Amino acid sequence: MLNKQGFNLWADDYDKTVQSSEENDSYPFAGYKTILNIIFNEVMQKQNSKVIDIGFGTGVLTSKLYDNGHQIDGVDFSDKMIDIAKTKMPKANLIEWDITNGLPPEFKEKKYDFIVSTYSLHHLSDEEKIMFLKQLISLLRENGKILIGDIAFENREKLELCQKDNIGHWDNDEFYLVYEEIKSVLIKVCNCDFYPISHCGGVFVLST
Numbered sequence: 001m002l003n004k005q006g007f008n009l010w011a012d013d014y015d016k017t018v019q020s021s022e023e024n025d026s027y028p029f030a031g032y033k034t035i036l037n038i039i040f041n042e043v044m045q046k047q048n049s050k051v052i053d054i055g056f057g058t059g060v061l062t063s064k065l066y067d068n069g070h071q072i073d074g075v076d077f078s079d080k081m082i083d084i085a086k087t088k089m090p091k092a093n094l095i096e097w098d099i100t101n102g103l104p105p106e107f108k109e110k111k112y113d114f115i116v117s118t119y120s121l122h123h124l125s126d127e128e129k130i131m132f133l134k135q136l137i138s139l140l141r142e143n144g145k146i147l148i149g150d151i152a153f154e155n156r157e158k159l160e161l162c163q164k165d166n167i168g169h170w171d172n173d174e175f176y177l178v179y180e181e182i183k184s185v186l187i188k189v190c191n192c193d194f195y196p197i198s199h200c201g202g203v204f205v206l207s208t
């Protein structure tokens, strides 16, 4: 699994790696642009919304929202990624923080219209993800939404099929989202919908 140093080393080439995988429609980033566009368009339904991005990376998604007048908070544990994102969003509130420790104290009491996270939550174990999502749900404003775009599958069978097809470069240290499993655990906590976009990616919408 990539740690903070790994992401620091990857930061300068990150956008290029994603582009190549997405253009070849291959695991892991097949559907990346469409997934980010869907989330962008959903946030754009509300003007000047309050948004937090979990694991914003180089700021591909949030910098566009920032340019369109949304107020951006964000957490990421890679200082190199943060440096790149800061050049695009100088006034955003971007905090260096490891989300395996939950949320940073400065964000725990805040409320958001949208909580977005793209290609970051698969770095948490399934158990960590559920605990973290429960924390995030409590930060939503009325009618607020959590929008997650990631490597994700409707069920475990589809994940295993993708794993079989990509056995040579499958990352066994990552924990991809499985809709049926997440939905069954969160059923009493929130509504959970999943929109598959590519053979290995999709968008989750969580709301209360």
Ligand SMILES: C[S@@+](CC[C@H](N)C(=O)[O-])C[C@H]1O[C@@H](n2cnc3c(N)ncnc32)[C@H](O)[C@@H]1O
Binding pocket: 007, 054, 055, 056, 057, 058, 059, 060, 061, 075, 076, 077, 078, 081, 097, 098, 099, 100, 117, 118, 119, 120, 123
């Ligand atoms: C694959 S990149 C995704 C970046 C961006 N959201 C995108 O869609 O292109 C994953 C990001 O999550 C961050 N990340 C991974 N594990 C993290 C953790 N435990 N705490 C905070 N950030 C983490 C990495 O530093 C990196 O910027």
